[in-house]
Amino acid sequence: MMQARIERLGHHGDGIAPGPVFVPRALPGELVEGVLEGDRIEVLRILEPSQDRVRPPCRHYKSCGGCALQHASDAFVSAWKLDVVRTALVAQGMEAISAGIETSPPHSRRRAVLSARRTKAGALVGFHTPKSEVITVIPDCQLLHPDLIEALPALEDLVALGGSRKGTLRLTVALTQNGPDVAVTGGKPLDPTLQMELAAIAGARGFARLTWEGELVAQAAPPTQRFGVADVKPPPGAFLQATAEGEAALLRAVRSAVGNAAKVVDLFAGSGTFSLPLALGAEVHAVEGEAAMLEALNHGWRGATGLKRVTTEARDLYLRPLLPDELNRFDAIVIDPPRAGAEAQMREIARSSVRRVAAVSCNPVSFSRDARLLVEAGFRLADLVVIDQFRWSTHVELAAQFHR
Numbered sequence: 560m561m562q563a564r565i566e567r568l569g570h571h572g573d574g575i576a577p578g579p580v581f582v583p584r585a586l587p588g589e590l591v592e593g594v595l596e597g598d599r600i601e602v603l604r605i606l607e608p609s610q611d612r613v614r615p616p617c618r619h620y621k622s623c624g625g626c627a628l629q630h631a632s633d634a635f636v637s638a639w640k641l642d643v644v645r646t647a648l649v650a651q652g653m654e655a656i657s658a659g660i661e662t663s664p665p666h667s668r669r670r671a672v673l674s675a676r677r678t679k680a681g682a683l684v685g686f687h688t689p690k691s692e693v694i695t696v697i698p699d700c701q702l703l704h705p706d707l708i709e710a711l712p713a714l715e716d717l718v719a720l721g722g723s724r725k726g727t728l729r730l731t732v733a734l735t736q737n738g739p740d741v742a743v744t745g746g747k748p749l750d751p752t753l754q755m756e757l758a759a760i761a762g763a764r765g766f767a768r769l770t771w772e773g774e775l776v777a778q779a780a781p782p783t784q785r786f787g788v789a790d791v792k793p794p795p796g797a798f799l800q801a802t803a804e805g806e807a808a809l810l811r812a813v814r815s816a817v818g819n820a821a822k823v824v825d826l827f828a829g830s831g832t833f834s835l836p837l838a839l840g841a842e843v844h845a846v847e848g849e850a851a852m853l854e855a856l857n858h859g860w861r862g863a864t865g866l867k868r869v870t871t872e873a874r875d876l877y878l879r880p881l882l883p884d885e886l887n888r889f890d891a892i893v894i895d896p897p898r899a900g901a902e903a904q905m906r907e908i909a910r911s912s913v914r915r916v917a918a919v920s921c922n923p924v925s926f927s928r929d930a931r932l933l934v935e936a937g938f939r940l941a942d943l944v945v946i947d948q949f950r951w952s953t954h955v956e957l958a959a960q961f962h963r
């Protein structure tokens with residue numbers, strides 16, 4: 560048995576005591592007592608709790624891996640996320656710009672990736688328990704939108720039918736204007752009987768679309784997302800901002816960065832989350848690696864009225880970033896890369912003569928590395944807001960604007 564005083568919170572949400580020793584779900588300043596296993600203390604008692612410690616709002620929190628920071632106050636989590644961004648910027652030699660934070664409310668997650676397994680009695684659908692293969696079922700989840708919670712029994716029916724007892728299934732579920740859009744991988748292979756039975760469940764439970772290992776099983780209604788005035792049907796399992804509130808906050812930040820630009824290029828455009836709303840006021844060129852997402856974007860644009868021209872280009876922006884000549888046709892750039900960031904593309908933006916950049920990122924470390932390239936090329940980091948679509952998690956997302 561040993562005691563330890565927590566000094567700071569690590570990137571995965573563990574408390575860190577001198578050593579370093581990692582203490583799950585402990586907060587800075589706390590004195591804890593527990594058993595040391597390797598470099599971790601499993602806490603038996605918190606001897607001196609932090610003032611930031613709160614009672615977790617969710618009854619599943621103890622076993623569920625869906626959330627990591629429910630034992631901390633909202634104010635603490637916000638300050639911590641802002642500090643993660645500041646630290647990443649300072650590590651790249653940039654100024655710690657004072658940023659705001661917009662946190663999505665509880666019950667707002669409209670897209671989630673759930674784990675599932677068939678059992679003797681039926682099925683388990685939920686989130687993994689931390690560091691284990693156990694799945695915690697989450698009927699009272701505080702994160703998920705009520706319509707996703709309502710879909711859980713139907714998802715269990717799918718898994719009871721199409722899951723094997725050995726493997727874990729992965730269920731990507733997104734709410735659409737016409738019901739849940741469900742994409743399943745890791746289940747039994749489809750045969751005509753299974754296909755019919757799965758389709759019957761999807762139909763009876765009001766799913767807009769069900770795909771199984773990428774194959775369409777049922778589509779009762781178009782799985783529509785509304786981006787601005789356009790209705791878009793993204794491909795199965797496609798990226799979608801995790802909450803409607805987060806998407807709106809990101810769009811506000813992007814709009815503010817783009818200003819009254821007449822021509823905008825949207826890099827890593829997905830299915831048009833930013834391109835289509837921006838097309839109300841600007842011509843937009845959307846560039847993205849997944850051709851199917853661009854097809855959905857293009858179809859949405861063609862079906863909408865009142866939008867300026869939107870063009871699309873399927874292109875791997877890691878291997879073939881847009882070059883300065885191509886970028887210089889535009890007045891503003893929107894860039895929203897995956898976690899790895901967009902170093903190659905940022906180097907070309909730095910060499911271009913474009914003066915306005917809206918950068919969205921889900922990784923403050925790769926963002927700061929890329930931002931430095933812009934700052935070294937004469938851009939000013941004019942504004943930054945942390946947009947927390949993953950409340951109670953350690954994810955940190957942000958939107959920034961650069962001018963020169």
Ligand SMILES: C[S@@+](CC[C@H](N)C(=O)[O-])C[C@H]1O[C@@H](n2cnc3c(N)ncnc32)[C@H](O)[C@@H]1O
Pocket residue numbers: 798799800827828829830831832833846847848849852874875876877878895896897
């Ligand atoms: C964070 S998502 C943003 C999507 C979109 N901006 C949105 O808000 O919905 C990143 C996008 O980058 C795309 N992507 C990933 N790797 C890529 C690459 N090498 N080249 C081009 N696009 C890529 C993904 O398909 C995904 O749509």
